Amino acid sequence: MIATVASTQLGNVARSVTPDGAPIKMKGDKVCVFYGQKQALFDVDLDIRERNVTALIGPSGCGKSTFLRCLNRMNDTIDICRVTGEITLDAKDIYDPSIDVVELRARVGMVFQKPNPFPKSIYENIAYGPRIHGLARNKAELDEIVASSLQKAGLWNEVKDRLAEPGTGLSGGQQQRLCIARAIAVSPEVILMDEPCSALDPIATAKVEELIDELRENFTIVIVTHSMQQAARVSQRTAFFHLGYLVEEGATTDIFTNPQDKRTQDYITGRFG
Numbered sequence: 705m706i707a708t709v710a711s712t713q714l715g716n717v718a719r720s721v722t723p724d725g726a727p728i729k730m731k732g733d734k735v736c737v738f739y740g741q742k743q744a745l746f747d748v749d750l751d752i753r754e755r756n757v758t759a760l761i762g763p764s765g766c767g768k769s770t771f772l773r774c775l776n777r778m779n780d781t782i783d784i785c786r787v788t789g790e791i792t793l794d795a796k797d798i799y800d801p802s803i804d805v806v807e808l809r810a811r812v813g814m815v816f817q818k819p820n821p822f823p824k825s826i827y828e829n830i831a832y833g834p835r836i837h838g839l840a841r842n843k844a845e846l847d848e849i850v851a852s853s854l855q856k857a858g859l860w861n862e863v864k865d866r867l868a869e870p871g872t873g874l875s876g877g878q879q880q881r882l883c884i885a886r887a888i889a890v891s892p893e894v895i896l897m898d899e900p901c902s903a904l905d906p907i908a909t910a911k912v913e914e915l916i917d918e919l920r921e922n923f924t925i926v927i928v929t930h931s932m933q934q935a936a937r938v939s940q941r942t943a944f945f946h947l948g949y950l951v952e953e954g955a956t957t958d959i960f961t962n963p964q965d966k967r968t969q970d971y972i973t974g975r976f977g
């Protein structure tokens with residue numbers, strides 16, 4: 705595990721860095737999660753590096769999605785769920801009572817497994833978030849946000865002539881890119897993706913993977929995936945979970961070529977999964 709060795713003050717934002725100097729955007733420190741009596745995560749320490757794609761991998765039920773949902777407090781919506789330990793965003797505790805959860809979820813956006821556009825027009829799917837967060841002063845600014853979000857999501861050319869049509873009328877892959885555009889529209893800093901390609905065909909998957917690679921220039925991305933090939937293709941860092949424990953985390957190339965733990969080796973070589 706990479707320990708934080710230094711903190712620097714950049715403007716008003718306190719930054720932590722890894723020993724090799726990479727800025728840490730989010731950090732989990734001894735994170736435990738309980739669903740009622742059942743403990744799903746045990747003392748997870750994980751640094752999420754800024755403007756990197758971090759892949760969370762591991763067998764079904766190991767706690768990947770549970771950890772992902774801790775990062776923008778989506779677990780708050782599950783009554784029996786309790787989180788202990790600390791999770792920070794720019795070195796600030798996101799579970800602190802002073803945190804506004806709506807604002808947190810604008811800074812740490814989420815894209816789900818199944819594309820879930822609102823039953824509204826393509827335009828409204830994107831415009832909704834910026835409007836409720838007061839990001840546009842007038843219609844022209846809102847139009848600009850809609851266009852640039854669709855451009856960043858690589859969807860603009862496909863939909864620019866039918867912005868008034870329902871988002872649900874798009875193909876599955878287009879719907880998922882629409883959901884990514886919707887997440888981008890409120891200018892998040894971190895985007896969480898929970899198996900974003902599991903409902904897509906290989907061509908749509910390739911497009912979303914390409915998009916993820918482009919987005920990391922501007923966003924910090926954490927992706928849960930069942931596909932080790934996908935983790936290897938899109939991520940710079942990989943964290944392997946097993947039975948609620950974070951077994952190891954490192955550069956994706958190291959995890960896939962030279963894992964330090966036998967459990968990781970067994971998983972990546974397909975001995976269990």
Ligand SMILES: Nc1ncnc2c1ncn2[C@@H]1O[C@H](COP(=O)(O)OP(=O)(O)OP(=O)(O)O)[C@@H](O)[C@H]1O
Binds near residue numbers: 762764765
């Ligand atoms: N809402 C919930 N209520 C009770 N238990 C839950 C809930 N969500 C998850 N769990 C339990 O927590 C553990 C971790 O689940 P989680 O969904 O985080 O794993 P995962 O690694 O993402 O699995 P998968 O790859 O199958 O999606 C599992 O034992 C699961 O049954």
